[in-house]
Amino acid sequence: MESQPGCSHPTEVRAAKDRAIFDDVRVISNLLNDEVFFVPNCDYFTQIQIDVQPFMRKVVTTWMLEVCEEQMCEDCVFPLAVNLLDRFLCVCRIKRQQLQLLGATCLLVASKLRSTNALPIELLCAYTDYSVTYDNIQSWELLLLSKLQYNLSAVTGFDYIDQVIERCSWGDQSNLLRRHSHTLVSICYTEPSLIQTPPSVIAAACINSAVRGLKLSCQSDAVQDVCRMLNVNVETLEYLVSVVDRLVEKVVPPAPTKGEPSKTVSGYESPKYGQPETPTEVENIYF
Structure with missing residues (x-):
């Protein structure tokens, strides 16, 4: 990343187009074959979760998007974070008070996987107005990894x-x-x-x-x-x-x-x- 003159924010330096990626038909074929493994496998609002409602997910994912925008994360971070959140909610029941904690944890993991600069835990705590702690996010990171069996690199839109x-x-x-x-x-x-x-x-x-x-x-x-x-x-x-x-x-x-x-x-x-x-x-x- 490098900064333009007179600009305080770094700008992306994008790599040249790789013909091995964009000229090979197998790339899209592999994406289509793999995506089925990362689509949430149930309507967790009716089958798994008792305390979490659709509007709550809307609020938390909108907050996650705002965090990514303010921190100028790569575009790929947010969709992956939401995918992790949805897949986790398909396998683990939580309380509504824990939903933002889960969202912060998913942002942390997604930024580690897809971003050049991972989001600091301290920053994520600040974005929650310190309603979650450093230790909360650390422990939930392990919970997230275990529940998803470390299968994190999902195909997204x-x-x-x-x-x-x-x-x-x-x-x-x-x-x-x-x-x-x-x-x-x-x-x-x-x-x-x-x-x-x-x-x-x-x-x-x-x-x-x-x-x-x-x-x-x-x-x-x-x-x-x-x-x-x-x-x-x-x-x-x-x-x-x-x-x-x-x-x-x-x-x-x-x-x-x-x-x-x-x-x-x-x-x-x-x-x-x-x-x-x-x-x-x-x-x-x-x-």
């Missing part, structure tokens, strides 16, 4: 975005397509109704929602290419795109009316800061 965009002729039509797709994936991972949705389907819907929101000319081609590449049914894709659009309605500020100054944002804002009216008018929003 994030993993498909670059694979699809880099392999499609329309992938370079907008330099915002990748950014918007990643943001939509993060929004989807806060939604309780999508817990058991395969990550490939989430990625397919987010890419197509981003293509439509940016008003790219490749909308029909994008549907066909993504469905073919990720083995997604067109009807399923269209339904999930509508779900993504409704989620975006809740978190993206409304477009300014004529005569008002533009309020372009530089990053995804917390849902508590905006209740917009129009979902896919995102061409002026820089996630």
